[in-house]
Amino acid sequence: MPYGDARYSNIKTTEQLGLQRCPHCNTANPSIGRRHVFAVQPSKAAFQLHNQLLQWHVYSCASCGGLVGAATPIIQAHATFTVDQLAQWIVPAATTISSDIPQAAARYLTQARETLASPAASVLMSAAAVDAMLKERGYRDGSLYSRIQKAETECVLTKDMADWAHDIRLDANDERHADHDASAKTGEDAARCLEFADALADLLFVLPARVRRGRAPPAPPPAAPPVAPAAGRR
Numbered sequence: 001m002p003y004g005d006a007r008y009s010n011i012k013t014t015e016q017l018g019l020q021r022c023p024h025c026n027t028a029n030p031s032i033g034r035r036h037v038f039a040v041q042p043s044k045a046a047f048q049l050h051n052q053l054l055q056w057h058v059y060s061c062a063s064c065g066g067l068v069g070a071a072t073p074i075i076q077a078h079a080t081f082t083v084d085q086l087a088q089w090i091v092p093a094a095t096t097i098s099s100d101i102p103q104a105a106a107r108y109l110t111q112a113r114e115t116l117a118s119p120a121a122s123v124l125m126s127a128a129a130v131d132a133m134l135k136e137r138g139y140r141d142g143s144l145y146s147r148i149q150k151a152e153t154e155c156v157l158t159k160d161m162a163d164w165a166h167d168i169r170l171d172a173n174d175e176r177h178a179d180h181d182a183s184a185k186t187g188e189d190a191a192r193c194l195e196f197a198d199a200l201a202d203l204l205f206v207l208p209a210r211v212r213r214g215r216a217p218p219a220p221p222p223a224a225p226p227v228a229p230a231a232g233r234r
């Protein structure tokens with residue numbers, strides 16, 4: 001259940017929602033103002049948390065007009081209702097980069113996401129992320145073209161993924177060489193390149209790490225701390 005996803009974000013449902021970036025347009029320090037508030041009671045018992053209602057705050061980003069929702073619990077105790085200002089659930093959820101992705105690739109992926117509003121820069125960052133991920137998997141020699149080919153030959157990439165990787169390589173080449181014949185990159189191009197780079201990160205690093213964790217034997221319970229002797233009176 002996504003309720004509770006935003007518990008540790010420490011974001012309050014004030015007039016302006018304090019997100020660092022808009023989840024839609026990635027504008028930094030966006031103005032995301034509140035437009036509407038309403039309460040709702042989940043009907044299924046599994047979602048009824050201690051007899052709480054949910055108070056939804058509906059916001060809109062001034063830059064792109066995209067909607068953001070933030071929910072807080074209305075806690076009922078006897079005849080009084082208390083509203084907790086801290087958001088417990090924010091929709092859409094903030095995108096985070098998995099810690100299973102190697103640092104260099106994670107940095108490029110973050111930059112690709114943060115520059116989506118500047119498509120040419122974002123395409124270059126997605127291509128750099130693909131490059132960094134292949135290097136991390138041991139494909140270090142030769143051009144990006146030959147490394148994609150080798151990864152396909154060794155079944156690290158499927159044919160479809162290798163074709164997609166070549167598309168991004170070519171898109172990035174257009175930008176690097178400022179080819180006047182090449183069409184200007186659009187936001188859609190940048191989003192498509194980032195989607196591939198994200199998918200490649202899942203395939204090469206995130207899913208294998210999840211499988212390894214899933215197969216690992218459960219960790220033994222932590223040892224009980226030694227009991228301190230009772231302090232005597234002084």
Ligand SMILES: [Zn+2]
Binds near residue numbers: 022061
């Ligand atoms: Zn926005």
